[in-house]
Amino acid sequence: MQLYLLLSTSAADKWSTGGITTLLGLGMTFIMLALLVCFIHLLRYILNFLEKTTPAFKEKIYGIFRKKNNKGLESNISNGTNNNTTEELVAENNIDNETMEVIEQSVKQYISLSADDGKPHDRIKIVSVKEVNND
Amino acid sequence: MTDFIASSIGEWFVNLWNSTGFQTAVPDYYVMNGYSLGIGGQIIMLIIAGIFVFLAIAKKFEPNLLLAIAFGMFIINIPGAYSVLYGQGGYTFTDEVGKVIASGTLEDLCKAFGLVYDNTSAETLQASLDRLLSFMNEKWTELGATGAFTENSYVYEIIADKGLFYYLYKGVDWVIFPPLIFLGIGAMTDFGPLIANPKSLLLGAAAQLGIFITFIGALFLGFGEQAASSIAIIGGADGPTAIYLTQKMGQSDLLPAIAVAAYSYMALVPVIQPPIMKLLTTKKERLIKMEQLRPVSKKEKIIFPIIVTGVVGIILPSALPLLGMLMLGNLIKESGVVPRLSSTAQNELINIITIFLGITVGTKAFAPVFLQVQTLEIILLGVIAFSFGTAGGVLLGKLLCKLSGGKINPLIGAAGVSAVPMAARVAQDVGRKEDPNNYLLMHAMGPNVAGVIGSAVAAGVLIAMFA
Numbered sequence: 001m002q003l004y005l006l007l008s009t010s011a012a013d014k015w016s017t018g019g020i021t022t023l024l025g026l027g028m029t030f031i032m033l034a035l036l037v038c039f040i041h042l043l044r045y046i047l048n049f050l051e052k053t054t055p056a057f058k059e060k061i062y063g064i065f066r067k068k069n070n071k072g073l074e075s076n077i078s079n080g081t082n083n084n085t086t087e088e089l090v091a092e093n094n095i096d097n098e099t100m101e102v103i104e105q106s107v108k109q110y111i112s113l114s115a116d117d118g119k120p121h122d123r124i125k126i127v128s129v130k131e132v133n134n135d
Numbered sequence: 136m137t138d139f140i141a142s143s144i145g146e147w148f149v150n151l152w153n154s155t156g157f158q159t160a161v162p163d164y165y166v167m168n169g170y171s172l173g174i175g176g177q178i179i180m181l182i183i184a185g186i187f188v189f190l191a192i193a194k195k196f197e198p199n200l201l202l203a204i205a206f207g208m209f210i211i212n213i214p215g216a217y218s219v220l221y222g223q224g225g226y227t228f229t230d231e232v233g234k235v236i237a238s239g240t241l242e243d244l245c246k247a248f249g250l251v252y253d254n255t256s257a258e259t260l261q262a263s264l265d266r267l268l269s270f271m272n273e274k275w276t277e278l279g280a281t282g283a284f285t286e287n288s289y290v291y292e293i294i295a296d297k298g299l300f301y302y303l304y305k306g307v308d309w310v311i312f313p314p315l316i317f318l319g320i321g322a323m324t325d326f327g328p329l330i331a332n333p334k335s336l337l338l339g340a341a342a343q344l345g346i347f348i349t350f351i352g353a354l355f356l357g358f359g360e361q362a363a364s365s366i367a368i369i370g371g372a373d374g375p376t377a378i379y380l381t382q383k384m385g386q387s388d389l390l391p392a393i394a395v396a397a398y399s400y401m402a403l404v405p406v407i408q409p410p411i412m413k414l415l416t417t418k419k420e421r422l423i424k425m426e427q428l429r430p431v432s433k434k435e436k437i438i439f440p441i442i443v444t445g446v447v448g449i450i451l452p453s454a455l456p457l458l459g460m461l462m463l464g465n466l467i468k469e470s471g472v473v474p475r476l477s478s479t480a481q482n483e484l485i486n487i488i489t490i491f492l493g494i495t496v497g498t499k500a501f502a503p504v505f506l507q508v509q510t511l512e513i514i515l516l517g518v519i520a521f522s523f524g525t526a527g528g529v530l531l532g533k534l535l536c537k538l539s540g541g542k543i544n545p546l547i548g549a550a551g552v553s554a555v556p557m558a559a560r561v562a563q564d565v566g567r568k569e570d571p572n573n574y575l576l577m578h579a580m581g582p583n584v585a586g587v588i589g590s591a592v593a594a595g596v597l598i599a600m601f602a
Binding site for chain 2: 011014015017018019021022024025026028029030032033034035036037039040041043044047
């Protein structure tokens with residue numbers, strides 16, 4: 001191919017060299033980008049599939065761990081060694097509306113930034129805030 | 136004693152005079168190779184540099200790069216500056232097994248071998264070189280060389296007093312700067328619109344039509360395949376890609392003209408594109424409002440650069456240095472776990488490289504290299520490349536519009552020439568001229584960033600074919 005290109009000098013040769021390069025070059029560029037289009041579509045389907053199947057799988061795994069933890073907790077209680085932190089309720093809903101709104105906005109912003117499901121999270125409403133003392 | 140002081144001062148003044156730009160304006164090599172404009176050529180280049188400085192500062196034409204390029208042009212064309220900024224050029228003679236037989240300036244070599252050196256005119260300089268070459272031919276084996284003396288046994292290069300730009304240019308020569316710029320671009324780019332509408336990748340491919348049409352044009356103007364490829368890539372509207380390909384093709388003499396043309400046309404996108412877009416579309420098509428793009432999840436954004444690198448790496452490895460770095464930059468940004476690296480890539484790193492790239496490319500616009508008919512040809516071919524690239528994108532946009540039942544506005548196809556984000560803004564502006572409530576910017580960003588990938592892929596294809 002290279003040798004052929006080097007030897008090409010006449011107008012007909014230039015047309016054929018240019019034509020071949022255009023066909024191959026543009027064709028290759030299209031094929032490459034078309035492949036990427038397919039992969040991006042595929043990626044979306046794979047992620048959607050994983051999103052649907054993962055919760056069930058996670059639930060299964062969590063289930064196993066939950067059983068183990070419950071056993072551990074039961075044995076701790078029976079031994080009188082339950083060290084869970086006790087939280088004393090200090091106040092509930094004694095926070096003014098403005099602060100409630102600020103908290104609500106912050107929570108919405110945090111969830112929309114950290115969520116990766118692409119769904120809107122603007123329907124969250126903070127209805128209750130508890131102040132606890134967990135010293 | 137007085138005579139001694141007087142003669143010393145006299146000698147000092149003669150040396151000072153000989154070192155000024157009036158005496159050493161242009162290295163001998165260029166004079167021998169037919170450059171006859173002397174200081175006049177450098178004055179023309181200084182004026183051109185002044186115009187570019189004006190365009191960069193007053194008109195804000197791609198100022199980030201054009202300002203540094205223009206200053207590079209200015210500094211290198213100050214008479215006498217070349218040998219200080221790059222160094223002394225000379226000849227290195229090497230035999231078949233790579234052993235250096237002799238190396239030095241023409242003057243030094245002539246003196247060393249007892250030959251007459253005369254630099255009073257281009258003819259006498261050429262005669263001096265001819266004498267040196269015939270001497271080397273005769274005494275080649277006596278000087279300890281292996282094999283026969285051929286025209287490949289010697290090369291002209293910078294050999295002594297290597298200056299700042301000799302070393303800085305290594306970043307371009309070894310094609311380090313363009314991929315680093317791509318790293319920064321990747322860290323600044325949001326591929327969200329492209330992932331939301333993957334079909335826009337095809338518009339980025341169609342807009343590369345200009346590259347291949349220009350390739351044919353360059354062949355007909357007498358350029359070889361490698362030079363034609365380097366010129367054609369201007370149609371990709373991507374400065375770093377143009378510089379990368381030109382260096383890979385070994386066409387560093389064409390580099391300043393190609394870089395200047397590429398960056399100038401990128402700045403002129405708002406002037407070049409709208410007439411072509413209007414010519415190829417109907418009012419009805421320009422009025423099409425596109426549906427809002429779906430939100431793209433963080434996971435998709437993180438996996439995208441890995442997929443692109445993997446696919447391109449397997450099928451077209453020659454595009455990897457550019458695309459790999461682009462995707463690394465994007466992964467750094469989208470992963471969100473390395474904010475300091477992301478910030479550095481999109482600010483400090485890209486800014487530093489841009490300064491070095493701009494000024495070193497500018498210094499290649501030395502009058503004897505730049506003031507040639509081929510520079511005008513390259514500038515002419517550049518505008519053809521841009522126009523065909525725009526037309527290719529718009530035409531595929533029209534096809535997709537038909538296939539989608541009128542859901543795609545063909546104007547966004549013009550953004551496929553890359554020139555991020557200028558081309559996307561132009562698509563938005565042309566659309567809003569027909570309907571002020573038509574917002575095409577986000578839709579045009581898809582083909583726009585696809586154009587960056589498309590031009591890097593096209594460059595990879597040309598490298599695979601001709602480098």
